[in-house]
Amino acid sequence: MEIKREDILHLAELSNFSLTDEEVDKLGDDLDGIIKYISQLNQLDTDNIEPTYQVFEMENVWRDDEILPQDADREMLLNLTKEEREHQIKVPKVL
């Protein structure tokens, strides 16, 4: 499978990235290489083999429903945003 420019632009659109032409080319080459490398797996016969969802073979890992204090409070978290207003994160208009 070959990565086309449109594929890169489509993925960029879905992730809300704006890319320069050079970046599109570079990412295309990179992804192409990655996919070719991984494609080696296609040589294996995987008929009748359950897909692997998880490699640690763990199951039913869950916790109790108890409120615990957090390492970070609201102000610390809001400090990470570019702009805040009324204790909320201000973002460009969406919809």
Added chain:
Amino acid sequence: MKYIPTIGIECHVQLATKTKLFSEVDNDARGKEPNSCVSPVDYALPGMLPRLNGEAIKFAIRAGKAMNCKINPKSRFDRKHYFYPDSPKGYQITQFYSPIIGAGFVELPSGTKIRIEHAHLEGDAGKLTHFDTYSLVDLNRVDTPLIEIVSMPDIHSAKDAHDYCKELWRLMIFAGVSYGDLYNGNMRFDVNTSLAPEGSTELGTRTEVKNLNSFRSVERAVEYEIARQTKLLDSGGKVKQETRGWNDATGKTTAQRSKEEAKDYRYMPEPDLPPINLSQDFIESESEKLPLMPSDYRKKYKGSIKEDTLEILLDYPNLVRTLEEIDAKNLTTIANLFTSVLLAEEKSAEYLESLPSGQELNELVEMNSKKELSSTATKEVFLRLFDPQMKNRGVRNIAKELGLIQENDLAALEKIVDIVLAKPETKKAQEDFKNGEEKVIGFLVGQAMKESKGKANPSAVQEILRKKLLH
């Protein structure tokens, strides 16, 4: 042309767990400040890992059982990718391939069964508030546990759509898995509606009205869509498959701006959460915790409580549960007091928070049947049983304190009647009555009631008066 509407509904239910689905943060953000119930996990800081809340799994089992669904022992989580400021992770953790709740059905009060396709666990998104030039993001709601319930397209009228949503709401509050607070968005409905010509074997093109938050708006939106699509089809037009928004004020749906691009969520297994593999024992022990459901009460009280009355009571699980402690002979009276007195009372919401015991209610009805309390007095004492100032004092004490117990002691009543008859101002009435003027008896009874300060049993007084005047 005549068309048959076909409706399928997706319902998001917020689960009332103490903490969120993937972090140990307070899940009940009602009335709390924006971004005050948020952890670094919800904020999706690099390196944060979700930690699954076991209670949400238990709640999901109960919710599934409430809808007569099969519980799938094996389920797991997937990432659904999309870019939007309400989701700091850039994806929603959901169960796309292997949901925890399998097929089942919900039975409407009318007896119609609506099949459930499946229901899955997922995290909610944050809340956006839009302004002229910007939007504000509150992440309190991020990863509140949700179950999304997907119905089969078994609904064929606006009324059934309404009844289905309401029944789902009742199932969730009876099962105790959600606060069911619609005003605060605890349940939200997406409604798919299509029309097909009568007799057609194929379904028409559907529209989806998203994010409805009341049963009434579901009903109105479906009514509107049926009318709109009928008009469109009759005039030779075609229904466009699209997402539409509902405006409660105008009563209309309008097409929402949609991206040209087809949805591409790039689902992948969630690598940070190991799969769920429940034993039959675990599923059964959770299922057994499910209390009686509305349909159980409909069977139980068929014939003893009027259907209309019971349907009203089924909106209040604690009232229906109190009925279980009421003696069979008192059921009708208590059910009627609940609907016509308690729910009509201004403070009913407050009163509903803590109810009197079945024993107290039984005692009250018995005092009424023994004529110790008139029906007006019964209603008055009944309401006091809920009043935070009065309750817990005992039915008889409350009735006594209010001076509402009727005098049924014949000797005492006779004494009162004698006093009334001895009064000069009643002489004329006594003569008139003896001369056949029947209605003046009311005046004499009234005098006796006044004399007894309202405590005399009026029908007993009347009997004594007749005896004394006519013999």
